[in-house]
Amino acid sequence: MDIPYTVAVRRDTGLTNGKIGIWLFLASEVMLFGALFASYILIRTGAPSWPRGDTILNVPLATFNTMVLISSSVTMVMAWASLMRHRLGTFRLYMGATILLGFVFLVVKYFEYSHKFHDGLLPHTNNFLAIYFTLTGLHMLHVAGGMAVNAYLLGPGSKLWKTNPEWFTNRVENSGLFWHFVDLVWIFLFPTLYLL
């Protein structure tokens, strides 16, 4: 049996099932990161003193990474736009660039983390580092997860383009929604952890 409403929209929702599904998932993700942000506020406001992020963390590297992630959001949406124009080759270029930029982000985070570990700055060192590693670690897992789905859509998943291009385009759009959400979370994490 075929999966229903992958291309045609349901009359009651006005949406494909994939679209409403990814948005409900993102709603749950908002609450997941929201709980951690609330924890951050509670820990920070309850602390007798709190360090400015830029006295401990590397702001130029994080600024670079912010620009990398914003660029990857643009290449992601361009990948989808390429499919809307029926250009699979251009889609591959943009999707490849998106995955590559995600990889660059993770490599930069690896250097940031290893530098902290080398200096003996670990999650149990203090509350600032505990919340920093928790929030950025969870965010990195999301980057890795998004890259895995995008790699599937660039590789074996792209076979669907030949048999059902509309369904494939919708899959890329939904993967893109997740990727943009990951970018959006970082847009708030960056000033919160590094600059304030």
Add this chain to the structure above:
Amino acid sequence: MTNDHAAEIDKHVRIYITVFVALMVLTIVTVAVSRLHLPVHVAVSVALLVATIKGSLVACYFMHLISEKRLILAVLALTAVFFVALLALPAVTHSNGFWIH
């Protein structure tokens, strides 16, 4: 592919590029403001304001919320209510000792 459809996509792409430039400029603004070493409450307000503008640009244009169906907007409105309640919890614990003295 009709010409109308192609023109529509071209219009979208121009918007994506504009939003990209705006996001890059706002990132530089965020970092520049943090170097002014403003009082904490001013710094937090400015940083969160700029982040909210950036986040709204991503949500409205890259995630197409500006032209999305009402059901999704309703789901997100409900999520926003619970999200605000969640972020308000720490404030409640610090207000009049309702939970913590």
